[in-house]
Amino acid sequence: MLLEELSWPAVTAIAKDLPVVIPIAAMEQHGRHLPLFTDSMLLGEVVRRAALALGDHVVWTPLLWLGNSHHHLDFAGTLSAAPRTYLDLLRDLIDNLVGHGFRRVVLLNGHGGNIVPAQQAVFEARQHYHERDDLLLLAATYWLLGAKPDVVDPTIVQNRMGHACEWETSMILHLRPSSVGDLIATEPVSMGMPFEPASQGWITKERSEPGHLGDPRRATAQKGQALFDVFAQDVVTFLERVIAWDGRSWKV
Numbered sequence: 579m580l581l582e583e584l585s586w587p588a589v590t591a592i593a594k595d596l597p598v599v600i601p602i603a604a605m606e607q608h609g610r611h612l613p614l615f616t617d618s619m620l621l622g623e624v625v626r627r628a629a630l631a632l633g634d635h636v637v638w639t640p641l642l643w644l645g646n647s648h649h650h651l652d653f654a655g656t657l658s659a660a661p662r663t664y665l666d667l668l669r670d671l672i673d674n675l676v677g678h679g680f681r682r683v684v685l686l687n688g689h690g691g692n693i694v695p696a697q698q699a700v701f702e703a704r705q706h707y708h709e710r711d712d713l714l715l716l717a718a719t720y721w722l723l724g725a726k727p728d729v730v731d732p733t734i735v736q737n738r739m740g741h742a743c744e745w746e747t748s749m750i751l752h753l754r755p756s757s758v759g760d761l762i763a764t765e766p767v768s769m770g771m772p773f774e775p776a777s778q779g780w781i782t783k784e785r786s787e788p789g790h791l792g793d794p795r796r797a798t799a800q801k802g803q804a805l806f807d808v809f810a811q812d813v814v815t816f817l818e819r820v821i822a823w824d825g826r827s828w829k830v
């Protein structure tokens with residue numbers, strides 16, 4: 579069910595135990611070979627597939643294409659909300675939906691820079707509504723829901739998300755090959771950080787001159803198909819857990 583297609587009386591009439599999912603992505607540089615809208619295109623496709631599978635059991639808001647991408651602003655074309663602005667934006671959206679009576683709100687994320695603000699937004703919102711015992715506020719990132727694409731398809735080399743990498747380039751190759759630039763000209767860039775496991779403040783240009791992290795030359799459209807299959811299935815399985823929640827208890 580798409581929120582944007584409903585009238586306000588229809589929203590008033592909806593069962594408020596239906597999960598409302600806010601897909602959150604970005605508009606930022608993705609190396610020399612992929613378009614700025616990569617994260618929004620990829621999450622949009624994961625959502626399209628999951629929505630087909632889940633039918634009227636989930637309400638989807640429009641995808642929020644503006645993300646926290648300040649670490650990419652040294653590259654032309656990136657549009658970004660600063661981390662605190664973005665946190666407030668997500669908090670406002672959660673408050674809007676809780677105000678309309680919804681009790682299960684999910685931030686479904688498709689961009690690395692949104693992970694911390696999304697987690698903080700649901701945490702802060704839960705503190706704000708601490709007197710409620712009927713709310714489920716969740717932040718989830720589609721590639722961190724447990725899927726192991728490199729196990730499902732052993733031709734996939736990369737085992738975690740990079741940036742404009744084997745995974746993302748493969749998915750764009752599957753979705754819209756005409757949007758992929760010259761892969762032969764790309765060089766592999768390390769995805770590691772020197773001070774792991776510490777969390778290091780970073781900007782993209784100090785890690786990568788072209789802007790990507792990983793090895794885009796390994797990308798194929800066939801890998802992209804496999805990646806979409808596992809990620810969409812993971813999102814469906816996760817949202818089925820949200821649908822099945824009993825509305826009250828803390829169960830692990």
Ligand SMILES: [Zn+2]
Pocket residue numbers: 608616617689741742746
């Ligand atoms: Zn990306």
